[in-house]
Amino acid sequence: MLTSTERLNLRASAVRSVADEVIEVTFESPVGTDLPVWKPGAHIELRLPSGLSRQYSLCGDPQDRSTYTIAVLREEAGRGGSRELHEIARRGAEFDVRVPKNDFPLVESDSYLFIGGGIGITPLIPMIADARRRGATWKLVYGGRSATSMAYRDMLAAHGDVVDVWIEEERGYPDLPQILASSPASTQVYTCGPGAMIDAVSKEVQKHVHLGGLHFERFGASGPIDTSGGSFEVELRRTGVTFTVPEGCPILNQVHEVLPDHPFSCEEGYCGECEARVIEGEPDHRDDYLTAEEQKQGNVMMICVSRCKSARLVLDL
Ligand code: FES
Secondary structure (H helix, E strand, O other): OEOOOOEEEEEEEEEEEEEOOEEEEEEEOOOOOOOOOOOOOOEEEEEOOOOOEEEEEOOOOOOOOOEEEEEEEOOOOOOOHHHHHHHHOOOOOEEEEEEEEOOOOOOOOOEEEEEEEHHHHOOHHHHHHHHHHOOOEEEEEEEEOOHHHOOOHHHHHOOOOOEEEEEHHHHOOOOHHHHHHOOOOOOEEEEEEOHHHHHHHHHHHOOOOOOOEEEEEEOOOOOOOOOOOOOEEEEEOOOOEEEEEOOOOOHHHHHHHHOOOOOOOOOOOOOOOOEEEEEEOOEEOOOOOOOHHHHHHOOEEEOOOOEEOOOEEEEOO
16 A cells, blocks of 8 residues: 555565575555556665665566566675565565655666676666667676676576676676777766776776766765764754764764654665755765765765764754
8 A cells, every 4th residue: 555655565576586695576566556657777765674774776667567676685794774674575575665766867878888786787677678678779798796696697698799797706807998998989878886896987987988978876885984083063953953973973873863764775875865955064075975066065965974074064954
């Protein structure tokens, strides 16, 4: 049953293993209602029983209004969201799900290069289907540690030469200079996966000016979280509360003491969920979500990792 315009109560209709430590979960409405529409690149957010919220890219067919499908890698070293989901995801289990949101839209183009790393393949799957449907030229470079760690590898490889599977233990890392140089002019490059891979693609793309543009979505932070730099004061202007954020403590934790529903997901500065508008003060941006230009403007900040250069920060919360 739909519980609000924003959140849905959905039931897992199927759960299956699609690679080492990766499960695919398909959701449906318990009463058979059509689900809200989405486009390639969209994600849903699951609120787990522990209170953790996690975002997962939709990897099914956007034309299918009856189901949403995600694939989730169990990350032992993570903060517990994927472990919890792996433990509770069973056919018939119900989940609190936010309607799809798209921070990674597919622009119209005649040519695409998709570069996926590990579980970062998921948003690229509906993008590829869309590119095929429109008759666009496309190529996929799909990198993974080992053959059995790569979800949907066989399904994708069945497209033939347009799919280049890089199994790292056999071939090493993808040859980005060659791959980018050989892409047609005006190709739109879409990449998703680990931070180091995205950083490498971003750096290399700059050398290939014939390409159309780069679009990426991170599935991990680019480096360790740095909470050093001393304490500062934060005022939540609309709530009328002021508190001190000590060194080592994320602003988000303190905000949750007062506003437990303030959205968040990754807690590592790459998903954009915890964004807050800045009214006064100089943010010390430490996120991977905002562009350098957006960080310079200083109007918004990611309060899970970013801090403050001035003594006081006033947020529009
Ligand atoms: S929770 Fe993801 S950027 Fe802050």
